[in-house]
Amino acid sequence: MGESVTGRVLGVLAAFSAERPELTLTEISRRAGLPLTTAHRIVGELAAWGALERQAGCYRIGLRLWEVGALAPRGLGLRETAMPFLEDLYEVTRQNVQLAVLDGTDAVYVERISGRGAVNVITRVGGRLPLHATGVGLVLLAHARPDLQEQVLAGPLRRYTPKTICVPAELRRVLAEVRREGVAITDGMVELIALSIAAPVRDARGDVVAALSVVVPSEGTDARAYVPAVRAAARAISRALGSPDRPRPVETVLAGDDPAGVQEGHLHGAGSSGRPPSGPVRTGRPPS
Amino acid sequence: MGESVTGRVLGVLAAFSAERPELTLTEISRRAGLPLTTAHRIVGELAAWGALERQAGCYRIGLRLWEVGALAPRGLGLRETAMPFLEDLYEVTRQNVQLAVLDGTDAVYVERISGRGAVNVITRVGGRLPLHATGVGLVLLAHARPDLQEQVLAGPLRRYTPKTICVPAELRRVLAEVRREGVAITDGMVELIALSIAAPVRDARGDVVAALSVVVPSEGTDARAYVPAVRAAARAISRALGSPDRPRPVETVLAGDDPAGVQEGHLHGAGSSGRPPSGPVRTGRPPS
DNA sequence: GACGCGGCTTCCGCTCAACGGAAGGATGTC
DNA sequence: GACATCCTTCCGTTGAGCGGAAGCCGCGTC
Incomplete structure (x- = not known):
């Protein structure tokens, strides 16, 4: 995932965190593990689009990205x-x-x-x-x-x-x-x-x-x-949200009786595996 | 901007809107103006990362992207x-x-x-x-x-x-x-x-x-x-937000007397300075 | 005022990731 | 069964992206 351009773009976004909501270009490149030049290009495009904003040499997540996120x-x-x-x-x-x-x-x-x-x-x-x-x-x-x-x-x-x-x-x-x-x-x-x-x-x-x-x-x-x-x-x-008044009967108890693939199908299969049957159930933070 | 991969990725994100917060792959490809295969690849990567989520064949903006947006x-x-x-x-x-x-x-x-x-x-x-x-x-x-x-x-x-x-x-x-x-x-x-x-x-x-x-x-x-x-x-x-109690004196009246670069320095010449004369001050929605 | 440093930006030739047409499912509809 | 729609995989071609090198700028130091 670190290979594709898409992955790098996401890596740039992932470089930001609650603790570090503002980063310089160099910091971004370090955190995302990208050569400075590459980070520079990507960051430039993101900023032009509004996904990042620049203020006093620091980059921050932009309003435009927030807007898109708001659609989740x-x-x-x-x-x-x-x-x-x-x-x-x-x-x-x-x-x-x-x-x-x-x-x-x-x-x-x-x-x-x-x-x-x-x-x-x-x-x-x-x-x-x-x-x-x-x-x-x-x-x-x-x-x-x-x-x-x-x-x-x-x-x-x-x-x-x-x-x-x-x-x-x-x-x-x-x-x-x-x-x-x-x-x-x-x-x-x-x-x-x-x-x-x-x-x-x-x-x-x-x-x-x-x-x-x-x-x-x-x-x-x-x-x-x-x-x-x-x-x-x-x-x-x-x-x-449109839920029926009477919540469905006490559901699936723990363990065991999972009606194999009741939804989504493919459960186990962890780590990537190249994306064969779509991804496995996302577990915790993705590789990043 | 529609050329680079980064641009395409952003194009995919921009395909979503308040009116259409859920899209099929084909719809995304149409709205973003991308060949289906290309859209397929990009969307796949975005979904694997959590920027998009899939439910019942439709894609929607994912929680992970919302989280990043929340950092704005x-x-x-x-x-x-x-x-x-x-x-x-x-x-x-x-x-x-x-x-x-x-x-x-x-x-x-x-x-x-x-x-x-x-x-x-x-x-x-x-x-x-x-x-x-x-x-x-x-x-x-x-x-x-x-x-x-x-x-x-x-x-x-x-x-x-x-x-x-x-x-x-x-x-x-x-x-x-x-x-x-x-x-x-x-x-x-x-x-x-x-x-x-x-x-x-x-x-x-x-x-x-x-x-x-x-x-x-x-x-x-x-x-x-x-x-x-x-x-x-x-x-x-x-x-x-840390504003001084006494707001600064009545500021810059309309028109004319812009104290060129009173703050931020680069007012005109928009974005940084790289990205040649770039676009003029971002106006409304960027080119997308 | 010259020097070094850190961070940013531009340049440019090489290469491999991305591209997208074609073909092959899967599902649903008439 | 034929058609339509949507999704997915495959693969040969090519130009977008890559990243090292070099230059720029602002700043602190000697």
Whole structure:
């Protein structure tokens, strides 16, 4: 992928990150692993088009690229529908309200409302955190395809705090509970001070496409008090997405009974393999 | 630009639009003006990387691209800072609250909060409207570089409603007023039912980098009542961006006396300096 | 004020990645 | 079964992209 021009272009874009949103040409060339001249040419074209912008010798992601990104149905599209309900939920709770979707083995935050009063949390719109460590992550994982669940259970489970779930067996138990309860309550798994109440959002086909959560201070909070509001908001968004009122029956339990290829077909097959039957299920960040 | 691979890649991305956020391969190839095979190859690479996603034979903008777009300082970056204040303003007014930045001769909407009660307006996050026709647009234009102002005054001024300002002389007068008052009140210029109150947002250097507006029903509203709140919110955001408390003295009046290169140095001669005389100051949508 | 340095830009001849026509599925429709 | 549409693979040709070299600019140093 580093070979084709397309790959190089994407490499240039990938050189930018939340920590380094502005880069000089030389930095870009280093980060993308491209000869300076090559980077120069590509960056020039990107800037001419508006995908990058230049200010004081530094390049940054351009508005035009942001506009295109805004067309992502799972990004702003979803956000657009969900916003009024998030707004309501925020108003009732006065706490951080978050909306996240699944990508690879991460939860990607699509929206966050946080008033001045709410706990400060590390998440950021456009940011990602692993599934096992967050409320929204657990909800997404609990309703994800079995093979993805297994992959996460097998993979390393990074510890953020003493409370992070890092034991596969425990995680498995919690996921079952989340499925049963229709809500995930997690305490201090990323940051000790924060507690989150999360619920699933379904699309017209009844599939879980996002998760909604409220993050509150863990100190002196009765989490259960938030459950109805979170659930209601999640249901409201689901309805707005065209979800049937009665969510489909408790779905695919963990492990085993995967109706082989129920959707997308080709599951395993990991690393590239030259793109024969299309790509394997994208897992985590692509090679870049 | 249609020649280089980079250009083709961008062409593929540009094929997507708010009206057509999902496209088949063939549609992409047609819209981008590429042979099917070429489109196939490029789209394949983009999808493998996550810039596009495939669902049921259709391609859509992928989450990964959305993530990268989220790094645009003028997009989500700005939004992130402004959000709490927009929130406040929304709470006080219960009306549409919008934040827009300048791009070419358009205002690009970076954020919009609209509760269920507010007037329905055509704007959309990530969408654009010409400067002369909107409240935020007038604010942005009033504080824009003189050459851009001239360009807009010279260019065709599209009429949306009978109230849209389409006469250069009148526009010039209004701009002066906006500069003087520090706020723009526009009634029914895009849609007859809506009235907007807009104010400028400044960055650390005191430059106007965005505009904030509240859109209310024109029927039975006293616009002036909203002015203080809008102004206060705009000032608050400016302050959060590091703007000096006392905004710089009334700036560059229209026309003429452009202190050639007062900031940035290279005003004319557009982009860098390489890329020969390049295009003149990017105007509206780039060639694509 | 000459020198060195780091970052940026231009030039240009070589080469291999990209191109795209053709042909072959897969699916759906009448 | 014939037709239409859309997608995918193959492969020989060629010019777009490559990247080393060299020059430019602004800056800090001696």
